[in-house]
Amino acid sequence: MRAKRSKQYKKLIQQYQLHHGFREPYQVLVDADLVHDAERFTMDLQASLERTLHGKVKIMITQCCIRHLYSKNKEPGINRAIDLAKTFERRRCGHRPDDFAEALSTLDCLSHVVDEKGRGENKHRYIVATQDQSVRRYMRTVSGVPLIYINRSVMIMEPMSETTAQVGASAERAKFRSELRKAAGEKRKRDDEDGDNNEDGDSDGDDASGDNGDGKTTKDDKTEEKKKKKAFGVKGPNPLSMKKKKKPTTTTTTSGTGSAKPKTGDDGAHKKKRIRKHKAQPADGAAPAAAAEA
Ligand SMILES: [Zn+2]
Structure with missing residues (x-):
């Protein structure tokens, strides 16, 4: 089972590399609950992520998520989680305590960090590791966001979302066409x-x-x-x-030869002109004559 899953994850991350430009070291955004759970299950978070992603990993945590950890200061084992989180690279999300009295929710913070302009793109190529289902649900709508969570001390990488898979497929088709x-x-x-x-x-x-x-x-x-x-x-x-x-x-019947066409066209034009002249001359001549007679 474990070997099979590992193989699946390797394939998955290769797809992300191929179609979405992911490169080592992978930048993994973690949320407070994931760090906390990793501590509770005494998992080595760095090693687990690198095993799952088959490559070097740079763990990052936003200012809001750090604040979430601090706000849980009465929960058991949180201090070790905070100490661990302090070792991660801090991702400045711009939600400073001066402007936001309370930390933003994980969903609000990470959706802003990953898809800043709301275009459904993961511009900075973050991998999101979160225990929050609403965050994962949202990230599935952004193309090219690998998702990771911990389930009972087992690290899980989600299969590619439909949005992401479609982008990969269209990219593959475009590549195929350009090669052709x-x-x-x-x-x-x-x-x-x-x-x-x-x-x-x-x-x-x-x-x-x-x-x-x-x-x-x-x-x-x-x-x-x-x-x-x-x-x-x-x-x-x-x-x-x-x-x-x-x-x-x-x-x-005349369509067989192209040379015949212009002649017919000219003839038609001449006839029309002649008809007009013939009609016009007698009409002009007759009208004054009739008027003179009357
Ligand atoms: Zn934030």
């Missing part, structure tokens, strides 16, 4: 771009689509053909945009 891009790189991009042009060309005419089919089978000839087709393809999009407008007026 590097590997296939620009070649693939060029292919995609050409592919789009070819598709446009296909809709222009049957002949063009036939050429594209041949080009796809051979790789070396592909590039040369594509250069030619690119020139052809540049013309392609413009006729296409013309085509959509014409669709209601002209039938699809």
Whole structure:
């Protein structure tokens, strides 16, 4: 059991290293109750944490959590806990006694220390070791916070929270994608771009689509053909945009050749102009004549 759990924790901390940038020495924020419990169970807190996390550990305690210990001064064994806590690095949380007559709750203090700006990020990469369930519940919503607690003299590391696991998964996907891009790189991009042009060309005419089919089978000839087709393809999009407008007026029979399209367009324009001229001239001529007659 113990060996199995140790293996699990090793994997876990590796995940945190990989996706969340954790490095030794790990900074572990402990709360008053955890320090107290470690003393009660006569655990070597430093050694237990390093065994659990498979690496060097720097234990830190906030000003508020130290005050929690002092405020429990009537409980048995608290003095040893206080002495132990004094050896830890003090994390200045900014909740000074001058400003706060009473120490903030562990939840208020640690949530401020870990995720100062409330963005759901563990910017300083703290590991939180707390006996307070509400703190652990909150920290599960912040991405990348390893959580530790003591249960009957056994140190437990929580499995990764859903929030943290999602960040890891998306980071892995992004990494995978960037590696794919590097590997296939620009070649693939060029292919995609050409592919789009070819598709446009296909809709222009049957002949063009036939050429594209041949080009796809051979790789070396592909590039040369594509250069030619690119020139052809540049013309392609413009006729296409013309085509959509014409669709209601002209039938699809003329779509075989691109050269025929401009002619039809010109003819249409001329006809329209002529019609207007014809209509306008007799109307102008007739109206005065009619007026003169009347
Ligand atoms: Zn504080």
